[in-house]
Amino acid sequence: MIVFLCSKCGTTITPELAELAAVPDVSDNEHDRDKETRRAPSSVPRGHYVIDPEPWGPLYAVQDDQETPKPANARGPVVSHGEVFVISAGTRHTVLVHPDDAADLQPLPNGENSRGCCGPTGDEGLNRACTCGAPVATLAADCFGPYELHLDPVRTYAFSQ
Numbered sequence: 001m002i003v004f005l006c007s008k009c010g011t012t013i014t015p016e017l018a019e020l021a022a023v024p025d026v027s028d029n030e031h032d033r034d035k036e037t038r039r040a041p042s043s044v045p046r047g048h049y050v051i052d053p054e055p056w057g058p059l060y061a062v063q064d065d066q067e068t069p070k071p072a073n074a075r076g077p078v079v080s081h082g083e084v085f086v087i088s089a090g091t092r093h094t095v096l097v098h099p100d101d102a103a104d105l106q107p108l109p110n111g112e113n114s115r116g117c118c119g120p121t122g123d124e125g126l127n128r129a130c131t132c133g134a135p136v137a138t139l140a141a142d143c144f145g146p147y148e149l150h151l152d153p154v155r156t157y158a159f160s161q
């Protein structure tokens with residue numbers, strides 16, 4: 001079992017979590033979404049974590065193949081900036097957890113990086129802070145794309161008891 005803590009202040013961010021064997025796919029079935037919040041079911045069940053090998057969030061690079069673009073983030077939609085399709089060249093090895101397993105994290109001041117339709121898209125960069133104020137994670141919780149929290153692999157650390 002692993003606990004995740006804030007690298008800046010050492011505060012515990014999650015309860016004890018067990019590692020999943022594989023990164024879960026994101027459901028693209030509209031019927032799975034919550035009728036009120038429009039969120040998908042959380043990618044990761046409560047009490048678990050998994051390390052995402054794919055890059056997540058900014059910076060973004062222009063995709064080589066503009067004819068058949070891939071999603072900007074492996075777990076999200078196709079995105080164009082201006083007229084060109086982009087792909088994440090962001091942080092690899094973020095730690096995916098159920099958002100309710102890091103319930104003390106707070107939005108950044110002025111909703112920084114939390115733009116979205118029904119919730120933050122999570123593709124703008126870190127948008128959730130530790131109680132000490134240090135940005136440590138990115139919440140994705142919009143009416144398209146996944147519902148999951150990405151803990152930054154540098155701004156948080158794992159401790160096994």
Ligand SMILES: [Zn+2]
Pocket residue numbers: 006007008009010011130131132133134
């Ligand atoms: Zn902290």
Ligand SMILES: [Zn+2]
Pocket residue numbers: 038117118119142143144
């Ligand atoms: Zn929406």
